[in-house]
Amino acid sequence: MxxxxxxxxxxxxxxxxxxxxxxxxxxxxxxxxxxxxxxxxxxxxxxxxxxxxxxxxxxxxxxxxxxxxxxxxxxxxxxxxxxxxxxxxxxxxxxxxxxxxxxxxxxxxxxxxxxxxxxxxxxxxxxxxxPEVVRQLLATRSDPLTRLSRLSRLTEREREVLALMAQGYGNVEIADRLVVTERAVHKHVGNIFLKLDLPPEDSGDRRVLAVLTHLGAPRRTARDGRDGRG
Incomplete structure (x- = not known):
């Protein structure tokens, strides 16, 4: 590189x-x-x-x-x-x-x-x-009541998967780190999107940005001078 x-x-x-x-x-x-x-x-x-x-x-x-x-x-x-x-x-x-x-x-x-x-x-x-950045992003959303109510829907395992998703890991890597099957991770990801009222799209880094946006990161749009990808 x-x-x-x-x-x-x-x-x-x-x-x-x-x-x-x-x-x-x-x-x-x-x-x-x-x-x-x-x-x-x-x-x-x-x-x-x-x-x-x-x-x-x-x-x-x-x-x-x-x-x-x-x-x-x-x-x-x-x-x-x-x-x-x-x-x-x-x-x-x-x-x-x-x-x-x-x-x-x-x-x-x-x-x-x-x-x-x-x-x-x-x-x-x-x-x-x-991981520490992820932890603080999860903990400092500007509307804490909404954050708490939605995050409270997640199981402990789903929170672990969410944190690894936010760090940029794909399903295979998450499965390896948590010592579970890739199929189990895929199911957890689907549950996370459902419980956090996010679109059910599972497409690598796009899903990471969607999750973090929902948990507090403002999304860029074309009006900001960017294309709003993510």
Missing amino acids: RILIVEDNALLAQGLSAMLEALGNEVLGVAGDAESFVTAVLADRPDVAVVDVRLPPSFTDEGVRAALHARELLPGLPVLVLSQYVEDTYARELIADGTGVGYLLKDRVARVDDFLDALHRVAAGGTALD
Whole structure:
């Protein structure tokens, strides 16, 4: 893969670069701020960008804002965002922007297999969300009475399946992780859609975005300047 790293912490950026190149990837460069990130995206058109949420000068939301802007300029650009903490607003915005997105806590980078799995899924147009991000998204919907009433319909197993769906896993992967049959997972997914009043469509990342939208992530529409895919 051709990867662009957007990280102002030189030590972390160098560590990521060394690891990714050792595994046969091509690191196109390291951008340390939002402006150079957007410039590099347009010049190099990477297969995926790994972006820190907080970049200079204010170290607030420059990274995710730049990621959203880069995806406007280069539609479909896969972006994996890294953050020190779970920041719900930023996670929701990124998720709502479409497929080919990920949001991981930086601790996850230390778990090399998990990080690489997420990176490959995002680069392939999939979705990868940190389990802690999923947990907080499920817990912070703006209309808690509706959230509680609908989530209370789910069994404990269905909640487990929902959390794994939200992380971007397909039915086969969920079955492996829960040590159940794929048929059982398919049944649970159907029950989840039914109980959460969602369309009964089971189509990979589209279903992830639908579930997370229902649980709190606002959907983008054509009026937002995007095509509203997902």
